[in-house]
Amino acid sequence: MLRKFKITIDGKEYLVETEEIDAAGQSITTAPVAAAVPPVTTEAASAAASVETPTTPAPAPAATGDTTNALLAPMPGTVIKLLVKPGDTVTENQPLLVLEAMKMENEVVAAHAGTVGQIFVDRNQTVNAGDPLIRID
Template sequence: MLRKFKIKIDGNEYEVEMEELTPTPQAAPVAPAAPAEPAAPAPQAAAPAQPAAPTPAPTPAPAANGTGAGTPVKAPMPGNILDIKVKVGDTVTEGQTLLILEAMKMENEIVAPQAGVVTGIDTVKNDVVSSGDILLTIQ
């Protein structure tokens, strides 16, 4: 998907086109539910049945290293990891700096694309990463 941006540098305005290589996933359409058919009458039971108590869904434990559950944060360019500003289990806000990636002698802040909890960190300080590598995950 090609996106256009206007960038202003030192008072000069530039129009830039960028291609999004990994499009954001779209929610799958939900099919309408089929109408339920009337059930046959149940035979009389000796004692009324007790409804089963709902069991809570298990929450996955955050991974210390390795891919965690949630949205992956990928390296936008190849470079070296200079610093990791968060740890597994930290609550982050959208736009918060997660780590510093050095590319072409420039320090680039990699920020959270959404608010959530860090569920996995897939890189370490001084690691060399390629464009598209998963750096961490947020749920």
């Protein structure tokens, strides 16, 4: 699935397109991805190097159960809302949960239609990128 975002950095606006991939790293969509990102200048690189990096969140407990076909966390963050429960029927691109990362709320959506089989996370739980979130059967 191709998504477009408008990002403002230091007063300059950039249009960025992202492409969703599956667990095997294969593109889910066939549309090409192009990102309008300026080249990093020496000044920008030195400014970025001087910024403190945030501390890494505590790792989430290991998921128990069958994590086959589970949606994986796209980034580290904290689960702030669960929008479904086991047994719910979901459609493709339906929001399943909200993940807060770097003070931004990011909706995690269903990759395909089905039934929620298992939820591997709880509200207010910290997750790392790649951790299983929800399995859709």
